[in-house]
Amino acid sequence: KAGVTQTPRYLIKTRGQQVTLSCSPISGHRSVSWYQQTPGQGLQFLFEYFSETQRNKGNFPGRFSGRQFSNSRSEMNVSTLELGDSALYLCASSSETGGRRIRNSPLHFGNGTRLTVT
Amino acid sequence: AQTVTQSQPEMSVQEAETVTLSCTYDTSESDYYLFWYKQPPSRQMILVIRQEAYKQQNATENRFSVNFQKAAKSFSLKISDSQLGDAAMYFCAYRSSGSRLTFGEGTQLTVNP
Numbered sequence: 001k002a003g004v005t006q007t008p009r010y011l012i013k014t015r016g017q018q019v020t021l022s023c024s025p026i027s028g029h030r031s032v033s034w035y036q037q038t039p040g041q042g043l044q045f046l047f048e049y050f051s052e053t054q055r056n057k058g059n060f061p062g063r064f065s066g067r068q069f070s071n072s073r074s075e076m077n078v079s080t081l082e083l084g085d086s087a088l089y090l091c092a093s094s095s096e097t098g099g100r101r102i103r104n105s106p107l108h109f110g111n112g113t114r115l116t117v118t
Numbered sequence: 119a120q121t122v123t124q125s126q127p128e129m130s131v132q133e134a135e136t137v138t139l140s141c142t143y144d145t146s147e148s149d150y151y152l153f154w155y156k157q158p159p160s161r162q163m164i165l166v167i168r169q170e171a172y173k174q175q176n177a178t179e180n181r182f183s184v185n186f187q188k189a190a191k192s193f194s195l196k197i198s199d200s201q202l203g204d205a206a207m208y209f210c211a212y213r214s215s216g217s218r219l220t221f222g223e224g225t226q227l228t229v230n231p
Contacts (some may be wrong), residue, residue, distance in 0.1 A: 001191075042221060042223050042224065050217075053216075058218075086163060090161075107165070109163035110162065111160065
C-alpha cells in the first residue's frame, strides 16, 4: 500500500504570493490533518479534514486554509505569504471513522513540503 | 489546553547500549493516547510506539518500550540495544480526540559507534 504522498517536496515563493500544497492519503484513509514544523515553534496543528469537512482547526490566521476532496485528497493554501511561513508542512492520514469516540488509529505522515518564502 | 514537554533537547548513546528519553504532559482529560514518533533526516515522521491511557500495562515494540506513569503524567521511551539507525529526532505526542496531536519540542538522539 502506498504511503502518504505530498507534493511538491520543495517550494520557493516570494512574500505576498500564495501557495497550494497537496496531500494524497493512504488508500482508504478518510482523515487528513496538516501540521507546520518550524525550528522556533516546533510542530503545530493546522487543521483536520474528515469526509470533506473540516473537523478541527488550530490557531492559525485565516490566510491558512484547506479543503478535502471526495477521494480524500487534501490541499492546503496559504495566501499573502510572509517570511514566517517558511516551514516544513506535514500531512498525515489515519483510518479512523467519524464520531466522538477516540480512535487509536495512528497517524501516518508524508515526507512533507519544504516551503521557503523570500 | 494540553501541553507536552520534553526536557532533553539532545541525548547520545553508545551503540548497543540503552537510553531513556523523557516526556511529561499536562491534561485534565482521562481518556487519551500517547505516542512516540521519530523523525530521521528524511523528514518523515514514523510512529515508534503508542500507549492508551486507560491501559495499565506499558507498551512494548521490540527494542522500544515505555514507562507510563499516569498519575505523574510521565511517558518516557526506553530504547534497548541502540542501533545506528535509531539516530533521529524523537517527538512525544498527546492525542485526545480526532487527529489532533500535540507534540513536545523533540529530543535529538545521537548513536555513537
